[in-house]
Every structure is written in structure tokens, then in C-alpha cells.
Amino acid sequence: MTLLEICQKAKASRGVLVTAETEQKNKALLACADALVQNYEEILKANAVDMEHGKEKGMPAGLLDRLLLTKERIEAMALGLRQIAELPDPIGRVLESFERPNGLHIEKVSVPIGVIGIIYESRPNVTADAFALCFKSGNVVILKGGSDAIESNKAITAVLQKGLVSSGFPKDVVQLIAETSREVTTEFMKQKEYVDLLIPRGGAGLIRSVVENSQIPVIETGTGNCHIYVDKDADLQKALPILVNAKTQRIGVCNAAESLVVHKDVKDAFLPMAYAALKEKNVELRGDAAAKAILPDIVDATEEDYGKEYLDLILSVKTVDSLEEAISHINRYNTGHSEAIITENPDAAQKFQKEVDAACVYVNASTRFTDGFEFGFGGEIGISTQKMHARGPMGLRELTSYKYCITGNGQVRG
Amino acid sequence: MTLLEICQKAKASRGVLVTAETEQKNKALLACADALVQNYEEILKANAVDMEHGKEKGMPAGLLDRLLLTKERIEAMALGLRQIAELPDPIGRVLESFERPNGLHIEKVSVPIGVIGIIYESRPNVTADAFALCFKSGNVVILKGGSDAIESNKAITAVLQKGLVSSGFPKDVVQLIAETSREVTTEFMKQKEYVDLLIPRGGAGLIRSVVENSQIPVIETGTGNCHIYVDKDADLQKALPILVNAKTQRIGVCNAAESLVVHKDVKDAFLPMAYAALKEKNVELRGDAAAKAILPDIVDATEEDYGKEYLDLILSVKTVDSLEEAISHINRYNTGHSEAIITENPDAAQKFQKEVDAACVYVNASTRFTDGFEFGFGGEIGISTQKMHARGPMGLRELTSYKYCITGNGQVRG
Numbered sequence: 001m002t003l004l005e006i007c008q009k010a011k012a013s014r015g016v017l018v019t020a021e022t023e024q025k026n027k028a029l030l031a032c033a034d035a036l037v038q039n040y041e042e043i044l045k046a047n048a049v050d051m052e053h054g055k056e057k058g059m060p061a062g063l064l065d066r067l068l069l070t071k072e073r074i075e076a077m078a079l080g081l082r083q084i085a086e087l088p089d090p091i092g093r094v095l096e097s098f099e100r101p102n103g104l105h106i107e108k109v110s111v112p113i114g115v116i117g118i119i120y121e122s123r124p125n126v127t128a129d130a131f132a133l134c135f136k137s138g139n140v141v142i143l144k145g146g147s148d149a150i151e152s153n154k155a156i157t158a159v160l161q162k163g164l165v166s167s168g169f170p171k172d173v174v175q176l177i178a179e180t181s182r183e184v185t186t187e188f189m190k191q192k193e194y195v196d197l198l199i200p201r202g203g204a205g206l207i208r209s210v211v212e213n214s215q216i217p218v219i220e221t222g223t224g225n226c227h228i229y230v231d232k233d234a235d236l237q238k239a240l241p242i243l244v245n246a247k248t249q250r251i252g253v254c255n256a257a258e259s260l261v262v263h264k265d266v267k268d269a270f271l272p273m274a275y276a277a278l279k280e281k282n283v284e285l286r287g288d289a290a291a292k293a294i295l296p297d298i299v300d301a302t303e304e305d306y307g308k309e310y311l312d313l314i315l316s317v318k319t320v321d322s323l324e325e326a327i328s329h330i331n332r333y334n335t336g337h338s339e340a341i342i343t344e345n346p347d348a349a350q351k352f353q354k355e356v357d358a359a360c361v362y363v364n365a366s367t368r369f370t371d372g373f374e375f376g377f378g379g380e381i382g383i384s385t386q387k388m389h390a391r392g393p394m395g396l397r398e399l400t401s402y403k404y405c406i407t408g409n410g411q412v413r414g
Numbered sequence: 415m416t417l418l419e420i421c422q423k424a425k426a427s428r429g430v431l432v433t434a435e436t437e438q439k440n441k442a443l444l445a446c447a448d449a450l451v452q453n454y455e456e457i458l459k460a461n462a463v464d465m466e467h468g469k470e471k472g473m474p475a476g477l478l479d480r481l482l483l484t485k486e487r488i489e490a491m492a493l494g495l496r497q498i499a500e501l502p503d504p505i506g507r508v509l510e511s512f513e514r515p516n517g518l519h520i521e522k523v524s525v526p527i528g529v530i531g532i533i534y535e536s537r538p539n540v541t542a543d544a545f546a547l548c549f550k551s552g553n554v555v556i557l558k559g560g561s562d563a564i565e566s567n568k569a570i571t572a573v574l575q576k577g578l579v580s581s582g583f584p585k586d587v588v589q590l591i592a593e594t595s596r597e598v599t600t601e602f603m604k605q606k607e608y609v610d611l612l613i614p615r616g617g618a619g620l621i622r623s624v625v626e627n628s629q630i631p632v633i634e635t636g637t638g639n640c641h642i643y644v645d646k647d648a649d650l651q652k653a654l655p656i657l658v659n660a661k662t663q664r665i666g667v668c669n670a671a672e673s674l675v676v677h678k679d680v681k682d683a684f685l686p687m688a689y690a691a692l693k694e695k696n697v698e699l700r701g702d703a704a705a706k707a708i709l710p711d712i713v714d715a716t717e718e719d720y721g722k723e724y725l726d727l728i729l730s731v732k733t734v735d736s737l738e739e740a741i742s743h744i745n746r747y748n749t750g751h752s753e754a755i756i757t758e759n760p761d762a763a764q765k766f767q768k769e770v771d772a773a774c775v776y777v778n779a780s781t782r783f784t785d786g787f788e789f790g791f792g793g794e795i796g797i798s799t800q801k802m803h804a805r806g807p808m809g810l811r812e813l814t815s816y817k818y819c820i821t822g823n824g825q826v827r828g
Binding site: 015018019098100104106113114192196197211212215217218219235238241242244245246249331349353354355357358359360361362363364365366368369370374375376386387388389391392401402403404405406407408409410411412413 | 429432433512514518520527528606610611625626629631632633649652655656658659660663745763767768769771772773774775776777778779780782783784788789790800801802803805806815816817818819820821822823824825826827
């Protein structure tokens, strides 16, 4: 099947999801979950081919682990689908309702976006997960996964389609682009006649490439250069575990802290504590002159360090003379993801939350909470770091649009 | 000033608008309105230069009229600013507020988008209007108007900046790109580091070019291939004035009807009525074979006709055998703008509203109501025909984003 045929079939099938009842959608999700578990051997066989190719290519152990499927991991995928089936349907909610003086009754109602394209790297679990979120929110999905996972993705998609067809849905509501060349990806990003939204999931390079080349609207997700700012009025006993948690609880994720900003009034007290606690976790610090004056052992921070999402056991340290300087430093270097202030001063907290330009701004808590599950959304397709459509964790509701339904009795415009 | 400098100054000044109080913003809008009226002679002088160039170039009368400013038109611009000052501030609204089991308190709060670029044609009134909507919603705006209005736009922008500075705002919160080459426009569309959103206002060609070339998120506005569907259960006495209003009340606008779809059961009764009423307004009909069988005088409709936004005294006519066929015809040819069904049957009305894919779906009313003022939004920056971020009329609220403000007491992720 050509890319164009895939896109046309996707668009042609979106009407089915617009009219599907919640109950039908949930039954289909459960059928897909069952199909995954029942057909796990087939999926594992396909995954074994990908794993062999990956080893031949010399893929690093971390990537191989992301690629690997096991019976347990397939069961976890199925569980994910069952959990999404239990979430409230985001479609058909009356968001607003008002009457105009001329008698027109206007309702703003949530509707599916239409056809969503997901471009992602070689993580086969995304295949099932992205499908389930899109499907529950009434969207047809076209998946374009990384070439290293192609056999696994084909097998998973085929199984999901089996589950869908058994529940009365056309298989075209989830499709995989089987060809994995760069040309196909470029061509895919031009299909604005058929695809309403592209969501790239993966590293900064992938996301930049999609943003720069897509003619379809894109939601940028994921890059997180997150800061913990320890204010002069911070409770340092609160600051320390928050910093350690945000930096080290999981290092390769977008909501992990990459930089410590510390007010000059507390730097002498806080930096040695932070150094000791982070050293235990093998974190390397890179600081400015004022930080080095207190911690002579640490590396010099360069301009580049402050702009960097390390995703590693490294933390940059910046000292500031004021809250204003902290805000302005963060607004210069951050990626619009998650930022935190540690302070007991409510005015400082409020000013920080108002003026820091990021999706999620924390007072006295770890940035690691920026997550669809932690926010209670029951799942997430990604964390938006841009300001259009949705910002921060994107759950089912963020995968919807709206329409206005206007009811009159013969009104014409004068 | 170079384009890059303009963009950098815009981004640098957005913090001022994030913290500006409603009262300050309103005062500045009133000062700008006063400045427009006080400096009208200067603006008219600049406009005279544009008008002369336009006449020399042989611009058509319609475009010259759009370009022309008069004292009255400048007063109308000023009134527009005063009206926007009176609207509620869309910033700082708590959209949602919830508590997580771990004690984190999460507020979702409306915030400005940041820096908005408006690319528009030679309509100097857009300069003041777009500025006012962006400013009130806390956004810095960079204007890129058509070259034919450049002197008028420069004069209006300078006057607005005077009003802003007199109210304590930096003039950089509204800037005009004075260079009007295509190269500058192309370069502008790449400034995603500084500009958060581009809104093109103008004809289909301009909008397509921005969508295809921009690396900045774009909201598509304006193109409207709108249909009036007269159902088998229509009250034809309601249908006729709605059709005539939607087609002829103003022909050059995006919410005007371009196509009549009529059910076979009522075509014999309705088409002659429609023909007679529209003939009086000099509307040319172009129909399919079944329509021509009833109205032999009319022109044959081609495939192209059904896909066309005429913006003229022309209406295509399509007969259908069923409501389903009407919906599928409309979903094939429409541009996602405004669609109407005329019916007394509530099931048909509901099905049409649910299944027709458009920003505004009407029952028994003219499509001409799709408008920020008619919806009670107090103004509009445009009508979005896409599904991301905002759909339909975009007022002040649609020019906002949101952030999550999370307050804890030392929470870390386990």
C-alpha cells in the first residue's frame, strides 16, 4: 500500500469514529488487549527478528532494551489498553452553551481531531499505547515507527487490527507505514489534506526535524531543560530531597532537573549539602565562579551547559543575586517544560509561577511530577512544550478539538 | 532595524505583558485610540502616498477602497480599540483547579501565547485591530502587512507606539516589519525561536503559502466553501430567506454560502423558489443534471464548481437522495468553516451537526453568523478552519495558552 493510500483510507474511516459510541470503543479496546495477549508468540517472533538486526548493527544495550519485548511487556501493553478503556470518553462533552439575543442557541462540543500521525523511535510499546489514546479520543491514527522496530510494529498493528475488526471497526483506523525510508517520512509530513496533526515522540533531533519540515500542524513534545531554583527564603530541608529527586530519581526523562539555580543568600549553606547528597548518587556538578568558590572540586559551567538537557548524571549550577535574576536566567535557557521554586515566601512563589514561562511551574515539589498519570489524566501521548492547542501533559482531552453547534429558528443576518 | 532585531525585541518585551494588570492594558488601549484620532492627519497623509502608488499601479477599485482611509475610518479604528478595552481580560483565569492524592494542588491558568505574527494583505485597519486583540490578551505582536499599505501601516504603528509609550509600555510590544520583500516574509516564517504563532489573514493563496512555508505554528483562517442543505423535512419558507441571506447579504466574505444542497423530495418545490429569489439578486446558479431538469436555464456545474469558494454572485446546486449523501458531499468539498441544514426533523438536525466536519454547524440559520461579534466574543482575529488550538471565530480567549501552577509542600516522586 502506498503512503497516499494509507492516508486516504485513514481519512475515509474517520467518520466511523466520529459516530462511534463510548461503549463500542471500549469493547474494541478490550478486544485489542485480549488479542495482544492471545497473539503474544507471534509478536515475540517478530520482535526476535528486530532484536537480531539490532545486535548485528551493534545497537547499544539501552536501545536494545527499549526494543526488547517479553511476554510480560506485552501483558503490560494490554493492561494499558484496558486502563484507557476505563477512562471517561473525552468526546461529546458540552464545553459551553449560550444563547444569543437573536435567539440562536450555541453549543461548543468536544470532537475528535480527525487523523493523527505519530512519528516515533524504536519503542514498540508506543505502537499500542498511541493507538489506544487516539482511538479512545475518536481519532484515526497513522503510525510511523523507527525502522529498528519495524517487524515488531507490523506484528502489533496486525494484532490490533484483528481486535478492531472483531469489534466491528474497520482496520484502517490504525495503520502503520511499513516503509521506513527518510523519503517516506518527508512525504508523510506533507499530507496535510489527509492528516490533521502530527505528534513526534522521541529525541530532540527527531522533533526538530518534524517541526522544520512538516506542513501538518505539529505538537512539540518532550525536551526538558528543567531548573530547581532554591530561593533565599527556601526551607533547605525541603530543597535537598526535591533536588535529589528531580535530578536522580530517573535521569533519562524530560522532567528530570538539569540545572540548580541558587540564591546568593543561601548558597553557602545549601551548596555543600547539595554537593554531598548528589555525590552519593554520582552526579557531576558544573558551576559558575560563585559556586566554585564554595565547591572548589566542581567543573566550570560553560554557556553551553546552561542550555543543555543532559539526560545524564550531570547538573549545572548557577548562583543568582535575586529572584528576578533567577526568573530571567530560567526564561533564557529553559525549554518550556517544568520549573520549580523552593521557597517559604508566598510572594516569591506567586511571582515565580506567574513569570516563569513553562508548561508546569512548581512551588516546593519535584519537577518529576509532570506526567499524565501523576496529573490524574490516566495516560499521556506526550508532554507538550509549546503553547498552541495543549501545553504540558497531554491526555485524552488534549487529543480533541471542538465544534460549534448552532440551532436557530430561521435567523438571518441583518 | 533588521528582522532578527525586531523578533528579538518582541521576545524581550513579552515579560512586560505577562505581568501587566488589566487596568494598565485598558488605559493603554484608550491612549492608543486617542492617539489615532489626534494624529489622523498624519495617517491620512501616509495613506495618500499608498493610494497614489495604488492608482499608478492600476489597482482595482475594490482593493483601492480597502486601502483607503478617511477620518471616519480612523475614528472607527479608534472605536474598535475602545471596545476591546471594555472586554473582560482573558488572562489569569483559573480554568481548572484540582488536588492530587499526594497533596499537590494543581491550577490550570490562562496565560498569553507570547509573540504573535500577523501576515496580512493591504488592509490598514487590520493593523490597529490585530494589535488591540493581541495586546489585550497579553501578546506581543509583529505585523507584516501588504506592501501596498506600507506607508499607512508605518504611520498607524508609529501612532500606536506613541499611545503605548505614553502609558508606560515599551513600544516593542507592537512592531511592523517595514521591509516588504518576499524574502523577508520567508525569513519571518522561520523565526520559531522568537515567534510563538503566525496568523495569516487574507486570501487562500496567502494562507496556503504561510501553511506550507512556516516553521512557526500557524492558525489557518478564512477560506469558506459553505453549504446550505435543504432537507426533505425542511420548512421551505424558512429555507428561502436563509439561503438568500447566506448567499447575498455580503458576497465577498468567508461565511457566505457557495453551494445549495437539496434533497430530491423537495427539489421540485424548492428550486424554482430559490431560482426566482436569487435571480432578483443577480445570482447565477450552476447545477447538476437533476437541478437542470427543473431549472433548464442554469449552467452545468462541474466538479470544480463544488470545490470552489466563489466569493461572487454564483451558487452551485447539488441534489441528493438522502441526508447521508448530503453529509458526505459536504464533508468531501467543504473547507471546515460553516455549514447549515434546514430541517424540522430533530434527528436529521442532530445527525447533521454531529457528522458534518466543520467549525460551525447550523440548524435553521444562516451561515453568516460565524463571526466573533455575532458569537458575542466582542471581536475576532479571524475564523479558524483547522482543528488545532482554536476552531471557528477566534476572540481574545482563543489568543491565550495556559500553564499549570503546581503547589506542594516538599513532594518528591517515588
